[in-house]
Amino acid sequence: MRNTKSINTILFIMLILLAAGSVLASGELRGAHKENEIQCADCHGTDTPDSAAKTSACLSCHGDYKALAELTKDVEEANPHDNHMGxxxxxxxxxxHKPSKLFCNDGCHNFDMTVK
Ligand code: HEC
Ligand code: HEC
Ligand code: HEC
Structure with a gap:
């Protein structure tokens, strides 16, 4: 009994990893990037990426940190683009390719901000 249970658990975990893997490999986008038909190469520099995109690619369309900080200067709790974290x-x-997540809240803060 015990063995069947742990094999099932392992199979279940493998299934989840497989599903997560195929979402990444397909490079499925969400939100405004999807709507604006941003291409793989716009971020990855290639149509067949095998590693994460670099921040410099984001900056080429969205401007520098200063410009981003200006966009979010009115966010009450802290400016997500200009703070002690650099x-x-x-x-x-x-x-x-996955939901956003405010890393400030990973154990340090408890900000009530929504990241798109
Ligand atoms: C708007 C920018 C952007 C676009 C467009 C984009 N990607 Fe990505 N991609 C990223 C970023 C950032 C990561 C790493 C973090 C993440 O997964 O959200 C990533 C991660 C990946 C990974 C995982 C790489 C690894 O091993 O860490 C793959 C595969 C990938 N993208 C494929 C694609 C494909 C295929 C397309 C086009 C259909 C695409 N991406 C379009 C930004 C982009
Ligand atoms: C080829 C240009 C281009 C690149 C490269 C690009 N973006 Fe965008 N991004 C856009 C456009 C266009 C929009 C929609 C209009 C806007 O908000 O400026 C957008 C919207 C966004 C939004 C608002 C999200 C939403 O769904 O409303 C965020 C956040 C964002 N981009 C972050 C990033 C990050 C992080 C990267 C790098 C991994 C990146 N972008 C790369 C063009 C780009
Ligand atoms: C510390 C977390 C954090 C980092 C790092 C970060 N952002 Fe943001 N970003 C946010 C949050 C939170 C918001 C939403 C603020 C609000 O308006 O409530 C936001 C908003 C945005 C928007 C505006 C989205 C809209 O509402 O139209 C863009 C574009 C954007 N970020 C791009 C970037 C790019 C490009 C980088 C990297 C150079 C980056 N961000 C780095 C947290 C972050």
Whole structure:
């Protein structure tokens, strides 16, 4: 009994990893990037990416950190683009192929901000 249960658990975990893997490999986009038909190469520099996109690619369309900080200067709790953490890689907060997640809240803060 015990063995069947742990094999089932392993199979279940493998299935989840497989599903997550295929979403990444297909490079499925969400939100405004999907609507604006942003291409793989715009971010990855290639149509067949095998590693994460660099922050410099994001900056080429979205301007520098200063410009981003200007966009979010009125966010009440803290400016996500200008704070004591310096210039953090965009993907620390903005998920491109996965939901976004504010890394400030990983154990330190409890900000009530929504990241697109
Ligand atoms: C708007 C920018 C952007 C676009 C457009 C984009 N990607 Fe990505 N991609 C990223 C970022 C950032 C990561 C790493 C973080 C993440 O997964 O959100 C990533 C990660 C990946 C990975 C995982 C690489 C690894 O091993 O870490 C693959 C594969 C990938 N993208 C494929 C694609 C494909 C295929 C397309 C086009 C259909 C595409 N991406 C379009 C930004 C982009
Ligand atoms: C080829 C140009 C281009 C590149 C490269 C690009 N973006 Fe965008 N992005 C856009 C456009 C166009 C929009 C929609 C209009 C806007 O908000 O400026 C957008 C919207 C966004 C939004 C608002 C999200 C939403 O769904 O409303 C975020 C956040 C964002 N981009 C982050 C990133 C990050 C992080 C990267 C790098 C991994 C990146 N972008 C790369 C063009 C680009
Ligand atoms: C510390 C987390 C964090 C990092 C790192 C970060 N952002 Fe953001 N970003 C946010 C949050 C939070 C918002 C939404 C603020 C609000 O308006 O409430 C935002 C908003 C944005 C928007 C405006 C979206 C809209 O509402 O139209 C863009 C574009 C954007 N970020 C791009 C970037 C790019 C490009 C980088 C990397 C150079 C980056 N961000 C790095 C947290 C982050």
């Amino acid at each position: 210039e953090q890689p965009c993907k620390e907060c903005h998920g491109i």
